[in-house]
Amino acid sequence: MAVGIILVVLLFLCGVAAVIWKPWEPQEPGSGSMALGSEPGSAESETGSRLPTESMHAPVSELPGSGSDPSSETSPPVLTSSGSAVTKPRPDGDVVVKESPAVDTQYFDDALFIGNSRTQGLELYGGLRTATFYASKGLTVKTAATKAAIDIDGEKYTVVDAVKKGSFGKVYIMLGLNELGWNSTQTFVRDYEALIDAVRAAQPDAAVYVQSILPVTQTKSDEGSYVNNERIDEFNALLLDMCERKQVYYVDVAAGVCDAAGVLPEDAATDGVHLKPAYVKQWVEYLKTHAVQ
Amino acid sequence: MKRRLAAGLAALAIMVMALAGCQEAQVQLDAAQAADAILSAVSFEDEMTAVDADMRDTLYGTSASDIANAKVYVSTGATAEEIAVFEAVDEAAAGRIAEAVDKRLEQQRLDYEDYAPAEMPKLNDPALVKEGKYILLCVSNDKAAAMQKINELLGK
Numbered sequence: 001m002a003v004g005i006i007l008v009v010l011l012f013l014c015g016v017a018a019v020i021w022k023p024w025e026p027q028e029p030g031s032g033s034m035a036l037g038s039e040p041g042s043a044e045s046e047t048g049s050r051l052p053t054e055s056m057h058a059p060v061s062e063l064p065g066s067g068s069d070p071s072s073e074t075s076p077p078v079l080t081s082s083g084s085a086v087t088k089p090r091p092d093g094d095v096v097v098k099e100s101p102a103v104d105t106q107y108f109d110d111a112l113f114i115g116n117s118r119t120q121g122l123e124l125y126g127g128l129r130t131a132t133f134y135a136s137k138g139l140t141v142k143t144a145a146t147k148a149a150i151d152i153d154g155e156k157y158t159v160v161d162a163v164k165k166g167s168f169g170k171v172y173i174m175l176g177l178n179e180l181g182w183n184s185t186q187t188f189v190r191d192y193e194a195l196i197d198a199v200r201a202a203q204p205d206a207a208v209y210v211q212s213i214l215p216v217t218q219t220k221s222d223e224g225s226y227v228n229n230e231r232i233d234e235f236n237a238l239l240l241d242m243c244e245r246k247q248v249y250y251v252d253v254a255a256g257v258c259d260a261a262g263v264l265p266e267d268a269a270t271d272g273v274h275l276k277p278a279y280v281k282q283w284v285e286y287l288k289t290h291a292v293q
Numbered sequence: 294m295k296r297r298l299a300a301g302l303a304a305l306a307i308m309v310m311a312l313a314g315c316q317e318a319q320v321q322l323d324a325a326q327a328a329d330a331i332l333s334a335v336s337f338e339d340e341m342t343a344v345d346a347d348m349r350d351t352l353y354g355t356s357a358s359d360i361a362n363a364k365v366y367v368s369t370g371a372t373a374e375e376i377a378v379f380e381a382v383d384e385a386a387a388g389r390i391a392e393a394v395d396k397r398l399e400q401q402r403l404d405y406e407d408y409a410p411a412e413m414p415k416l417n418d419p420a421l422v423k424e425g426k427y428i429l430l431c432v433s434n435d436k437a438a439a440m441q442k443i444n445e446l447l448g449k
Contacts, residue, residue, distance in 0.1 A: 124348060137404045271339075274369040
């Protein structure tokens with residue numbers, strides 16, 4: 001009898017522990033191979049994990065944990081001694097950034113945006129004049145550490161070195177479009193994690209936001225290259241997993257620009273990829289309404 | 294007789310020099326209108342959008358104090374197409390702006406060489422004219438139309 005009671009108590013305690021503490025588990029690569037173009041020097045090829053696509057481009061209200069349950073809402077803002085709100089550097093469990101009251105442009109005064117040519121478009125047309133942009137055409141999670149593509153006062157730096165300069169309250173990253181053709185999704189995730197680690201080391205107090213990869217138009221997707229929305233969905237699922245492991249914020253900006261079918265509207269980009277100004281502004285609106293404070 | 298001839302030749306020389314000076318002084322451009330005119334005259338593949346002065350100086354590394362008037366159109370990034378028309382405050386500033394334009398083109402070539410090699414022909418052979426205080430640039434696949442419009446704007 002006593003043994004039975006003890007067993008019941010132990011089972012109950014195990015159940016409570018499972019609810020409040022999720023142990024980290026490494027992502028195991030899937031089986032099979034995918035011939036989708038080559039990443040220089042990589043011999044690996046495997047599929048990555050994939051979440052249902054409807055979670056990748058669904059409106060915010062359909063994202064996991066975005067319902068009205070108070071326990072899923074963002075914690076109260078952390079205030080400085082002067083009373084102004086600062087961004088919490090790390091999520092409290094749920095990494096997906098939920099819809100919030102819109103912040104104004106000043107919220108991005110201490111923001112750093114890291115990315116490829118799409119982020120260059122954000123700099124050009126997004127109206128975030130006081131934010132900092134470290135963006136370069138063709139930038140990948142690999143060349144972020146190896147290519148001196150960022151010009152600061154006439155000197156060239158890699159992104160990893162550039163991010164050590166200055167002080168930022170939040171760092172937004174959007175990479176992956178140029179890596180869609182890599183054989184190894186594991187390498188993509190590994191290099192992305194290394195970039196996050198470098199950002200955290202350089203800016204320990206900054207909140208890190210990983211932005212989902214924006215979709216392409218259906219026309220572009222149907223061309224038959226590795227730049228297609230199915231591949232983008234797969235990569236975004238990997239990014240969400242990564243964010244949960246690394247405890248960085250995941251902001252699904254793709255939902256801010258896609259149409260009902262979850263793709264980029266045909267009039268959004270001349271080449272199906274690079275957003276026209278009107279859609280860049282939609283991207284910014286999504287960022288303004290999905291900000292952690 | 295000789296004195297009259299010498300005086301006449303001197304007067305003629307002065308007239309020629311004065312007329313030459315007048316010809317240069319007649320080149321007056323409104324940089325913004327010129328950029329708009331080039332936009333209308335040239336065929337572009339991409340959507341072109343004008344950027345504000347701050348972004349212009351960020352892209353080109355120019356100093357606002359060197360610029361009397363300017364307008365820059367850029368593309369979405371899908372292409373390297375671009376229009377830039379500058380009126381400098383003086384000749385020295387024009388030299389600095391011209392250098393900045395050359396640097397911009399060089400950086401664009403480096404960026405697009407591996408990223409989008411199809412853009413290299415237009416970057417390697419842009420319509421680029423420097424005339425006095427004015428620098429006019431048009432990067433497109435329609436150089437002939439761009440040059441025709443630029444020459445027309447400069448009164449050539």
